[in-house]
Amino acid sequence: MSIRRTGATAQRVLGQLRNDRRTIALLLVVPSALMGLLAWIVSAEDFDQYGPPLLGIFPLIVMFLVTSVATLRERSSGTLERLLAMPISKADFVFGYAVAFGGFAIVQALLVSGLSFGLFGLDVRGSGWLLVLVAVIDALLGTAMGLFVSAFAATEFQAVQFMPAFILPQLLLCGIITPRDELPTPLQWLSDLLPMSYAVDATQQVMTSATATGEFWRSIAVVAGFMVLALSGGAATLRRRTA
C-alpha cells in the first residue's frame, strides 16, 4: 500500500465529485431536508427519539448508493482494468474511495447534525459530537458496503436494487421500529449479525446517557469492525485477471 497512490485516488474521486455539483447538492440537501421534515411531522419528544438514529442512517444509505454506483462505473468503463494493470494495490484503490467519501461524509454529518441541533431543536442527553461521530462512522460503513456489493452488480439497475435488498431489512431489524429486545428470538439473532443494529445502539446510548458509556464505544467498535470487513471484502472482489 502506498500513501501517494491512496491520496491520489482520493483526490481524483473528490475531483470527480466536485465536477458534479448537482450530486453534491443532493448529498447535502436531501438528508438535511429529511431531518427537517421529520422534525415537522412528529412531536418534539418523538423527534428526540427517532431523530438521532436517522441522523446516522441517512448518511449510511446515501453513501452506500453513491459508492456502489461510482465503483460500478469504474468497473464498466474499463478504468478499473487499466488501473489494476498499473502499479496500484487493491488497498490503495479501496482506501482511496473510503478516504474521499469518508471526508465528504464528515462534511455531510456536520451539516445535518448542525441543522438538527441548531434549527430543528434536536435534544440528546449525551454530547452532540458523539452523534456526529456515529454519523461519520455510519457513512463510512455505507461507503464500505457500497464498494463490496458493487462487485455483485453487473449493471447500474442491479446496483441500485441492492439498496432495498441490503439496507431495508437492516432498517426493519435495527431497533427503530421495534426495540431489538422485543423482537422474536430468531430475529434478535439476525439483528445481532447486522451492522446497522450497532449503529442504532450507539445513538441510543448518546440519547440516554450524559457521558460516553462503554457500551457506546463497544457499538462503535463493532460498526468499525463491519466497515473493515466490508472494505477487505471489497478489495478481495477486485480481480486483476478476468475471463
Add this chain to the structure above:
Amino acid sequence: MATQTAAVTVENLRVVRGGQPVIPDLSVDVPRGQVVGLLGPSGSGKSTLIRAIVGVQIVAGGTVTVLGESAGAPSLRDCVGYVTQSPSVYSDLSVVANLRYFAKILGAPPGDVERVLYEVDLTEFADRRVMRLSGGQTSRVSLAVALLGKPELLVLDEPTVGLDPLLRRDLWVLFHRLAEQGITLLVSSHVMDEASRCDRLMLLRSGELLAFGTFEELLQQTGAPDIEHAFLRLVEGDAA
C-alpha cells in the same frame, strides 16, 4: 538486457471463454523495438490475445512471457502501457486531471503530463472535460495515459479507430518514433490498410495465427496485390 530476446513470447496459449475456445493454441514471438500490427476481422481474438499479453486475461493453458517475466507480473506493471479498445479514462474529469492522476499512480516524472499531451496533440484541450471531447480526441487521451512513465512495451487495442486520416498518419509517425527509442509496440487493427505501416504483421482469424511476417513477405508468400487479398488467400488456402 539482451535486445535479441523477444519482447513477448507466447507459447501454446489457450483461452476459453464461456466454454468456447477463443484462442485454441497460439504461439508467436514479438521482437523488440518494432511496430507489430495485429490484424484480423472483428471477433478473431485480437483483444483476447492482447489481454493475455497484458496479463488481465484468465488463460486456460500455455505461457505468455513479457520482457522476460511472466505476463501480468507485478514488476511489469510500470513498463507495459495498455490501451483498451474503448477509451478507459474518467469522462467527468478534464484531460489534464486524468493524466495527472495516472502519472501519480505510475510515479511518472514531473513534466511527463505536458510531454504526452504534446505527443497526442491535445495540449490545447488540456483543461476540457473528457465528456466534451470528440470520440477521436477521447481515444487519444486514453493513448496519452499509456505513454506516461517509461513503458517498454505498448499494447494498443485499435488506437486509430474513428480518427481522421491526418491524425492517423501522425499517430503512426509517433508509433515509429517510439519504436526508434527501443519501445516495442503491438497495435491491433481491423483496418487492413494500416498493414503497410507496421514493421511486422500478425494475421489472426478465429484465434489462430494465419501468418506472421513483414508486409512484403506476406505479399510475396501469397502473391496477392494487397494485404486484404493476402488475408483472403490465406483463409482460403487454410480451408482447402
